[in-house]
Amino acid sequence: MSTATILQIRTVVCLVTGMLFLPPLAAQADFFKYKDSSGSVVITNRLEDVPKKYRNRVKVVWDSELEAKDPLAxxxxxxxxxxxxxxxxxxxxxxxxxxxxxxxxxxxxxLVITLDENTGQVIRSFE
Incomplete structure (x- = not known):
């Protein structure tokens, strides 16, 4: 093999290896939010749970954004x-x-817990 071919193979291997360590954007997202046909807002943590007809409307929502908008939090x-x-x-x-x-x-x-052998009942008392 020539030196140029070895360099090309090494470059491709390095690029593929580097891409394996980069997580996809969808995997980094915490939640996916969309509106269904009835107008209800649906939030899920799995992109697979979003019906295909709504996937073009999905908005990626990060956990910190939800906490900031959550009145209970x-x-x-x-x-x-x-x-x-x-x-x-x-x-x-x-x-x-x-x-x-x-x-x-x-x-x-x-707290003293005893077991009545005749009835099998648990008896709790404070001493």
Whole structure:
């Protein structure tokens, strides 16, 4: 074989190998969104689930875009931020007062589980 042929084969092998490591765009997408004939918005995570007649209308939606538009996720994030802020305020009040809040002692009980051999019934009690 000539040197030019070996270089061509090596180039083709390198290109094919490189392409194998590049994931297709559809595999990187988290969700696929389209409107069906009734006007309903349908979101799926598998392109195979989209009927062929709607595939030309599919919009690729990334997970971060859905989270930004999801009102439930926004409310959860706001509630979490508010709870963290309240914890910080409570901690700062405790340090300003100079005396940390005392924790109440609780009676520790142990859960005891026994099996009644006659009836086969599980009996739970705290001791």
């Amino acid at each position: 926004r409310r959860k994030a706001a509630a979490k931020a508010q709870a963290e802020q309240q914890e910080r305020q409570q901690a700062s009040r405790q340090t300003q007062a100079g005396t940390p809040e005392k924790k109440r002692s609780s009676k520790e009980k142990t």
